[in-house]
């Protein structure tokens with residue numbers, strides 16, 4: 224995986240994003256709502272375009288992305304940092 228671009232700050236991977244449906248909106252029933260305390264209940268600013276990062280300053284990685292980041296960090300850490308053998 225490309226270290227320089229990982230993780231991309233994609234709106235779809237934001238911890239605060241809540242995806243839901245509003246069946247009253249027949250043309251576009253898919254809602255992308257923000258649950259961050261600052262924007263709670265408002266539409267996520269997105270964008271939701273492939274590989275285009277969000278400019279949102281509130282963005283945080285969701286659980287899935289944080290887990291991926293943790294795995295990459297462990298793989299790239301020097302062996303001395305990952306060796307936790309106690310004496």
Ligand code: SF4
Pocket residue numbers: 234237238239240241256257258259262266267268269277279280281282283
């Ligand atoms: S508006 Fe920002 S914080 Fe809220 S869901 Fe979208 S990217 Fe995340």
